[in-house]
Amino acid sequence: MLPDSYVEDLVEVGKANGLDAVGVARAEPFVSTQNDLEERKAQGLHGGMQFTYRNPARSTDPTRALVGAKSLIVAARGYLETVPDSPTGLHARSARYVWDDHYAKLRNGLDAIAEVLRAQGWSTRVLVDDNALVDREAAYRAGLGWYGKNTNLLLPGQGSWFVLGSLVTDAPLPAAAEPVADGCASCTRCIDECPTNAIVAPGVVDARRCLAWLVQDTGIFPVEFRRPLADRLYGCDDCQEVCPPNRLVERSGLRHGDLAEGESSRVWFDLVQVLTCDDATLLDTYGRWYIPRRDPDYLRRNALVVLANIGSRHADQARDLTEMYLRSANPMLRAHAVWTARELGLDDLVDLVSDDTDELVREELDRPDFVAV
Ligand code: B12
Ligand code: SF4
Ligand code: SF4
Incomplete structure (x- = not known):
């Protein structure tokens, strides 16, 4: 040793x-x-x-x-x-x-x-x-x-x-003597405040409910988790944000990163840009993220869910983007645009796909009111 x-x-x-x-x-x-x-x-x-x-x-x-x-x-x-x-x-x-x-x-x-x-x-x-x-x-x-x-x-x-x-x-090194003792004690804040109740037991996340996984998964974004997604394009930090030991560290002023004061472009992403730029630009900008099958349409899918959640603050832009996606060649994106249109009260736009024969779009059109989490 x-x-x-x-x-x-x-x-x-x-x-x-x-x-x-x-x-x-x-x-x-x-x-x-x-x-x-x-x-x-x-x-x-x-x-x-x-x-x-x-x-x-x-x-x-x-x-x-x-x-x-x-x-x-x-x-x-x-x-x-x-x-x-x-x-x-x-x-x-x-x-x-x-x-x-x-x-x-x-x-x-x-x-x-x-x-x-x-x-x-x-x-x-x-x-x-x-x-x-x-x-x-x-x-x-x-x-x-x-x-x-x-x-x-x-x-x-x-x-x-x-x-x-x-x-x-293969070097024989002396290992840590003891694991670090539990520091959560009776706290349950992360469990109580997870927006989708994804922490199903202490130390157990159900990925089927976890936003951090759902933005990385393929297919249609599950309807019951679309509103809880709020404005997240990628990842979810809520169960860490609410954690008292993390809050204590934040208040202490300790910082690790090198984000310049006021710099926001690595943090916040322009939805109009995400929803209007081409595949190459999307992969170039977000290529470090885990994008299923490297298919940028999954980023666009997430962006449409976010648009449904925050678009009402910018009605004209939101309307144009929703219309653009109701005309998309990808039925998954047309289906999500139906959701976006309805959430934003743009029901007149939904007429654009009323004769759509694709199964995903029909399912979205026929969807009864969704069940909240
Ligand atoms: C799959 C994965 C995910 C999945 C599933 C996460 C999960 N919790 O199951 C998804 C996509 C949801 C995800 C999300 C995130 N991830 Co992730 N992910 C991974 C990955 C690739 C594998 C994890 C794994 O195999 N887990 C195996 C399961 C069995 O382990 P576990 O869930 O931690 O379970 C342990 C506990 O249950 C514990 N345990 C057992 N009994 C009990 C009882 C009690 C009371 C307690 C408290 C614990 C406990 O033992 C289990 C292990 O044996 C790793 C990278 C890697 N190669 O390891 C990164 C990794 C875990 N992820 C990471 C990060 C940063 C995240 C996010 C914060 C990203 C984000 N902001 O969106 C979120 C956090 C969500 C969360 N609450 O976990 C970091 C974690 C860093 C850290 N400090 O813990 C890792 C290590 C990546 C890295 N290399 O840094 N992730
Ligand atoms: S990452 Fe978000 S959705 Fe997943 S367990 Fe944490 S708070 Fe819940
Ligand atoms: S919020 Fe933090 S301290 Fe509280 S139970 Fe969750 S991980 Fe532990």
Whole structure:
């Protein structure tokens, strides 16, 4: 076993290269997590997600990622920034973790550690938000934080505004002695305030109800979650926004990101632009996000739901955009435009598709009043 001072030096290298917290876990199978993945998949709670659910035996066993793996060096990079005010006009919001390429910065820090290890003859593999490893469990085992009831990992005194990643190595490193104790206590705010009641038990998210997944899923956006989507184009931060430890950190003034004062273009997105620009521009602007099948029409679908929720403040623009989408060649988008038109009281526009024979559009036209969450 290498000495503690060896790890301390690696932690320093990571911190000098953009990491906020670094810990070590043994590279052994995450048995309880494999069970959790399999059980939740069997119950349908994964909502069809692939990612780590595709092969639970693989994503919970670090030795599958690197032959002879002995240790995991797990890192967290903070992304807490101040939310800039929404610009005037039709704008949709994105979740904080995508305001910058924090995964790339996290990877840089882990790569710097890997370089040191490799120079000393050890093998390494860096995994950042990779389907090959369940990041939160690695971080929990490395003593970085505790599982909040919203399932996010919270770092003591620093909250959950962190992305997580690991480096698998065959170097035998001393691991964290103890996991971090629960810091939620009797709080249930994230459960109570999730807009879609997606946290179905402490530490369990039903992806079928979670807005963060629904904006990434294919198909028609489920009707009961369209209003709760509010102005979100991508991601959802509500269960972190309401979290008391996060609020405490925000009030403390600690910030990690480098968003310039008043800069809002990485946070708020012009709906008119999203709904009128071509595929190449959409993929160029939002390509870092997980867009199902790389099909920009799914972003347009989300944008139409947002337009239904906020368009009444800009009636003329909203009318033009809705009309444009009622004439779309894609029936999924025509169907969503029917919803948008009705939500905005533009029932006269719906006549444009009254003879539409597509099943998706007909379903939308025939929809009885939706059931609220
Ligand atoms: C699939 C996935 C999602 C899915 C499902 C999330 C979920 N909670 O199930 C969706 C698309 C909804 C999603 C959303 C988000 N995600 Co995500 N996602 C992932 C991904 C790819 C895999 C996660 C996974 O495999 N989970 C497996 C399940 C079994 O784990 P779990 O849900 O955490 O369950 C654990 C707890 O239940 C705990 N547990 C067991 N018993 C009990 C009992 C109690 C009382 C408690 C409290 C806990 C507990 O043990 C389980 C693990 O064994 C990871 C990246 C990766 N490669 O790991 C990112 C990741 C988890 N996501 C991340 C982020 C940032 C988000 C969002 C905040 C993004 C956003 N703003 O929109 C939201 C947060 C939503 C939420 N409340 O979780 C970060 C989390 C960072 C952190 N500090 O925790 C990760 C690690 C990405 C990264 N590399 O940084 N995500
Ligand atoms: S990300 Fe949003 S929808 Fe999903 S559990 Fe958290 S608050 Fe609920
Ligand atoms: S809101 Fe409360 S229960 Fe939820 S993660 Fe934060 S501290 Fe834990």
